[in-house]
Amino acid sequence: MADKILKKLNIKVWRQKNASSKGKFETYTIENISTGSSFLEMMDILNNELIEKGIDPIAFDHDCREGICGTCSLYINGRPHGPDTEVTTCQLHMRKFKDGETITVEPWRAAAFPVIKDLIVDRTAFEKILQAGGFVSVNTGGVPDANTIPVAYEDAEESMDAAACIGCGACVAACKNSSAMLFVSAKVSHLAKLPQGQVEAKKRARNMVAKMDELGFGGCTNTGACEVECPKSISITNIARLNREYLVSRLSR
Amino acid sequence: MSKFLAASIGRKFLMSITGLFLVAFIAVHLTLNLLLIFDDSGELFNLGANFMATNPAIKIMEPLLGLGFLIHILWSFYLEFQNWKARPVKYDKKNMSGASSWASRNMLVLGALVMVFLIIHIINFFWVIKFDPHTMSTIVIGGEEMEDTYTLVADLFKGSVAYCFFYILGGLLLGFHLSHGFWSAFQTLGLNNKYWMKRWQAIGYAYAIIVAIGFAAIPLYFLVKF
Ligand code: HEM
Ligand code: SF4
Ligand code: FES
Numbered sequence: 001m002a003d004k005i006l007k008k009l010n011i012k013v014w015r016q017k018n019a020s021s022k023g024k025f026e027t028y029t030i031e032n033i034s035t036g037s038s039f040l041e042m043m044d045i046l047n048n049e050l051i052e053k054g055i056d057p058i059a060f061d062h063d064c065r066e067g068i069c070g071t072c073s074l075y076i077n078g079r080p081h082g083p084d085t086e087v088t089t090c091q092l093h094m095r096k097f098k099d100g101e102t103i104t105v106e107p108w109r110a111a112a113f114p115v116i117k118d119l120i121v122d123r124t125a126f127e128k129i130l131q132a133g134g135f136v137s138v139n140t141g142g143v144p145d146a147n148t149i150p151v152a153y154e155d156a157e158e159s160m161d162a163a164a165c166i167g168c169g170a171c172v173a174a175c176k177n178s179s180a181m182l183f184v185s186a187k188v189s190h191l192a193k194l195p196q197g198q199v200e201a202k203k204r205a206r207n208m209v210a211k212m213d214e215l216g217f218g219g220c221t222n223t224g225a226c227e228v229e230c231p232k233s234i235s236i237t238n239i240a241r242l243n244r245e246y247l248v249s250r251l252s253r
Numbered sequence: 254m255s256k257f258l259a260a261s262i263g264r265k266f267l268m269s270i271t272g273l274f275l276v277a278f279i280a281v282h283l284t285l286n287l288l289l290i291f292d293d294s295g296e297l298f299n300l301g302a303n304f305m306a307t308n309p310a311i312k313i314m315e316p317l318l319g320l321g322f323l324i325h326i327l328w329s330f331y332l333e334f335q336n337w338k339a340r341p342v343k344y345d346k347k348n349m350s351g352a353s354s355w356a357s358r359n360m361l362v363l364g365a366l367v368m369v370f371l372i373i374h375i376i377n378f379f380w381v382i383k384f385d386p387h388t389m390s391t392i393v394i395g396g397e398e399m400e401d402t403y404t405l406v407a408d409l410f411k412g413s414v415a416y417c418f419f420y421i422l423g424g425l426l427l428g429f430h431l432s433h434g435f436w437s438a439f440q441t442l443g444l445n446n447k448y449w450m451k452r453w454q455a456i457g458y459a460y461a462i463i464v465a466i467g468f469a470a471i472p473l474y475f476l477v478k479f
Contacts, residue, residue, distance in 0.1 A: 014345075025345065078348030104346040111339050176349065176358055177336035179261075209262055218339030219261035219332060221360060222437040223353035236440070237447045244443025246262045 003036035006094060010102040011046060013058055016115050019122075023115065027102070035095035039082060040065060040072060042094055059118040065090040067231065070166030073173070074119055075106040080170035080229045088168060088231045108169055110178035111216040125215045126167050126183060132211035133204040134187045136196050149195050159193035162186045164232040171226035171234070177218030182226035184208050185238035192245060205245035262441075264332045269438035271325035276435065276460070278318055279427070283467045290474040295403025296394055302402040303394075306382070326368055333361045356433040363430040370423035377409060377416075378402075410475035417472035428465025435460050 009030050016023030030046050037045075040062055047057035063071035072089040076082035082092045097103060105119060113121040151159075163186075171182035188205050191197030197204070220239060227236045257263040285305065288298040305311050349358060356363060381388060382402065392401040410417050435457030439445050445453060 012345075075344060078344065078346045079352070106344055106346070109340050109342050109344055111341050174349075174352060176340075176353075178339035179336070181261075209260065213261050216339055217261075218336035219264055220441075221265075221332075221336070221357065222433070222440045223357040225349060225352040228352035235447065237445060237450060240440050240443050240445035242443075243262055243265075243441055247266060247443055250257050250263070 003034045003095075006033045006035060006097065006099045007031060008100055009033060009042075009097065010100075011105060012102055013105040014107055014115075014119060015058070016107075016118055019114055019116050025104075033094055035093065035097075037094050038065070038090060039074070039076070039092040039094065040090050059116075059120050061120050062090060067091040068166060070168035070231075073108050073121065073169065075108060075173055077104055080108070080173040081168075081231055085228070086231055086233055088166075088170075091231075108173040110169075110172050112178065112180070113169060113172065121169075123167075123169050125217070126169065126180070128215060129180065129184060129208050129211045130187060133200065133207040134191070135200070136191060137199055138196070151194060155193045159190045162189035162193070162234065162238055165190075165230075165234050166232060168231060170229050170231060172217065174225045174229035175218065175220075176223060176225065177221060179220045179226075180212050180217040181220040181239050181242065182230060182234055182236065184212055185236075185242035186234045188242050188245060189238040192241065201245070202249055205242055206249050209242070209246055261335075264328060264335070265441045267324060267328050268332060269441035271321045271328070272434055272438045274318075274321045275325060276431070276438070278321070279431075279464060280460075283464060286471055287467060289403065289406060289471050293478075295392075295401070295407065298403045298406075299392060299394060299399060299401060303397075303399040306400075322371070326364070329361055329364050354433060356429045357437070360430065360433060363426055366426050367423070367430055370419070370426065373419070374423065378405065381405060407475065407479075410472050411479045414476065417476040420472040421469040424468030425465050427468065428461045431461040431464055432458055 010027050011030055012025050012027045014023060015026045028046060028050070030042065030049065033042050033045065040060070043058065043060060050057050061071045061073050063069045065072070067088045067090060070088065072081075074081065074089045076089070076092070081087060081089045083096045084092050107113075107115050107119045108121045108123075110121075112125040113123055116122050165183060165186035167183065169183070172178050172180050175182075188208060191204065192201055222236070222239070224236055227234065258267055285298075285301045288301050289295075291297065382400065382405070386400055389405055390401045391398050392404075393399075410420070436445075436450075436453040439449070439453045
């Protein structure tokens with residue numbers, strides 16, 4: 001499919017100087033954007049133009065630009081990572097937009113993800129949840145031989161599916177409750193399914209959920225929006241597993 | 254324990270346990286109420302109502318049911334308030350319809366409307382039967398004198414088209430609430446996996462449709478027939 005040129009786009013974007021300032025929407029126009037460019041390339045072009053005009057460029061998160069690091073965010077036209085499915089914003093292309101369209105770009109909105117500047121939010125909260133239980137203890141020493149710990153195929157598959165989570169936070173952004181349950185459930189599941197994860201299994205779900213609550217994320221009401229908007233299609237069956245692990249550990253005490 | 258019930262999953266645990274308790278009640282309630290439209294003499298329904306009114310097990314269940322409703326409703330507001338606090342700055346443009354069902358996003362609205370229905374429903378029947386029984390006529394079935402609950406219900410529907418529509422609406426609202434609530438309860442309890450996801454959802458939809466159509470059919474029957 002040959003690339004076309006989008007003659008004119010209006011980009012309505014959230015501008016906020018720093019964490020403590022109020023912030024507001026600004027609308028910029030941008031012309032002649034190829035449908036083959038990625039959304040972030042479009043943002044780069046816009047930023048160049050802003051710099052030439054002496055306007056502070058729009059701050060947004062990005063790193064790998066190949067859909068694997070989870071750094072890029074952006075709530076585009078009412079959806080995290082924009083109108084495409086199973087992609088991060090860096091993998092979203094301008095062919096998903098129409099000429100003359102107004103594209104609304106907002107930061108992730110959650111009490112636990114405060115805005116630092118413009119479209120950049122602080123996602124340290126995810127780090128803190130991981131520190132609360134998203135780890136395994138191992139003995140130091142030589143590398144163990146391969147296949148000394150047998151893992152059933154099904155378990156390995158489920159564990160790897162959950163481990164695909166890149167910690168982007170789209171699940172929180174998509175959820176009407178700003179719940180981090182999909183992220184936490186992915187992190188609990190990929191360890192719960194492996195023998196290596198059993199040592200801390202009893203406490204892991206409890207500690208991570210307690211941390212999640214403490215940081216101000218909302219609770220899950222099973223709308224399923226997270227699974228649909230997750231770029232890695234993490235399944236909400238992981239949330240059922242997290243609920244199970246959590247309830248068993250709480251009620252068996 | 255109080256810490257558990259205030260934690261996010263604990264809150265949901267209470268919602269799902271009370272929700273499933275209410276689901277069980279609704280199944281019994283609907284089954285009995287359907288006797289209203291299968292016997293125009295009212296005998297079957299009156300026998301059923303009399304059995305429920307005099308059964309000691311039901312006497313025990315009644316306050317439990319009230320408690321179940323109370324906890325479910327109070328906790329639903331508490332839970333939604335906590336979730337609402339988790340997003341202090343709202344989005345300017347939202348497009349959530351593709352990713353989640355309308356019912357799942359509006360459980361509190363649906364629940365609150367069911368609650369309004371419930372209050373009026375209680376005033377209509379439960380209150381009269383419980384506290385004003387002398388205003389009801391009595392009937393003798395099989396040598397036993399009992400309150401004529403059938404006439405109480407039938408007269409309301411025969412006498413008011415508005416009430417018929419109100420009760421039809423009540424059934425539909427509850428159906429919508431359950432279209433999400435049923436499978437959600439099992440998910441919350443952790444009784445779900447990739448095989449059961451589709452099954453719970455299918456059973457939930459079937460249950461929701463039966464509840465909605467079942468309850469709506471009763472006023473509809475009186476509306477059409479009388
Ligand atoms: C009367 C007022 C009611 C209110 C205010 C109310 C409100 C709510 C709310 C806010 C939720 C949580 C949303 C969610 O988890 O997705 C919920 C869940 C639920 N409700 Fe209700 N509800 C009411 C009545 C009922 C009734 C009559 C039934 C059953 C016949 C019922 C069954 C359920 C079930 C099964 C759940 C799912 C629990 C879960 O998700 O874990 N509710 N309700
Ligand atoms: S579960 Fe999906 S949406 Fe949530 S952080 Fe992980 S990859 Fe992102
Ligand atoms: S920049 Fe790494 S996933 Fe988008």
